[in-house]
Amino acid sequence: MSEIFQRLASVKETIVKAAVIAGRAPDAVELIAVSKMNPPEAVRDAIDAGQLIFGESRVQEARVKIPMLPSKARWHFIGHLQKNKIRHALPLFELFHGIDSTALARDMGRIAEETGARPSILLEVNVADEASKFGFSPETLMREMEELLGFERLQIEGLMTIAPLAEEPEHSRKYFVALRELRDSLEREFRVALPRLSMGMSGDYAVAVEEGATLVRVGTAIFGERSAEVERLKAEG
Numbered sequence: 001m002s003e004i005f006q007r008l009a010s011v012k013e014t015i016v017k018a019a020v021i022a023g024r025a026p027d028a029v030e031l032i033a034v035s036k037m038n039p040p041e042a043v044r045d046a047i048d049a050g051q052l053i054f055g056e057s058r059v060q061e062a063r064v065k066i067p068m069l070p071s072k073a074r075w076h077f078i079g080h081l082q083k084n085k086i087r088h089a090l091p092l093f094e095l096f097h098g099i100d101s102t103a104l105a106r107d108m109g110r111i112a113e114e115t116g117a118r119p120s121i122l123l124e125v126n127v128a129d130e131a132s133k134f135g136f137s138p139e140t141l142m143r144e145m146e147e148l149l150g151f152e153r154l155q156i157e158g159l160m161t162i163a164p165l166a167e168e169p170e171h172s173r174k175y176f177v178a179l180r181e182l183r184d185s186l187e188r189e190f191r192v193a194l195p196r197l198s199m200g201m202s203g204d205y206a207v208a209v210e211e212g213a214t215l216v217r218v219g220t221a222i223f224g225e226r227s228a229e230v231e232r233l234k235a236e237g
């Protein structure tokens with residue numbers, strides 16, 4: 001058995017346990033295997049182990065990697081999308097987790113109109129209000145939701161957040177609760193359905209499942225540590 005096979009099995013088991021603790025159906029949680037900065041061979045191992053949904057955070061990398069892999073693999077974009085990459089990204093990804101401003105949504109809507117695409121998106125919320133993070137503040141999202149709902153080409157399916165880096169998974173809980181409660185408020189206020197919540201990474205996905213995540217984005221716990229060299233190159237852009 002490959003190491004990836006074993007790690008995947010263990011992550012899935014953790015998801016099931018957390019769902020059961022919370023009284024949720026385990027199959028209400030989709031596991032996104034975050035394959036960014038991992039080679040196609042690692043993705044192939046995960047596909048062989050039964051994983052079909054993968055997350056990438058850079059369009060350039062995904063454009064090279066995706067065509068090398070079986071077409072049954074499905075791809076989610078989880079990063080910050082630059083406006084000049086929208087056109088390339090649209091045909092590659094079935095869900096965009098990180099739509100983090102109204103300006104980006106507007107551009108995406110316009111390009112989707114031109115190309116006939118109907119992208120499914122999640123709005124990224126910076127619930128902890130960290131200066132270093134992308135995303136709508138809850139207040140901005142409340143204010144701009146009406147306009148966002150007017151971009152007819154975009155299917156807004158829910159919200160996404162990244163909790164602040166912490167040693168303890170429990171530290172993430174209040175941010176996951178805040179995202180869920182913001183979702184509930186938006187649904188009431190704007191009479192829309194926002195069924196999907198993307199929250200939880202390798203360090204805190206069990207807590208996220210307990211708090212209602214329908215998508216968890218797990219990289220390191222499946223593929224192992226990403227190489228320092230690649231992280232360095234990424235930091236340099």
Ligand SMILES: *Cc1c(COP(=O)(O)O)cnc(C)c1O
Nearest residue numbers: 034057078201202217218219220
């Ligand atoms: C890299 C990344 C992940 C996965 O992080 P791990 O800690 O390796 O599980 C999840 N979400 C986003 C947005 C990421 O950029």
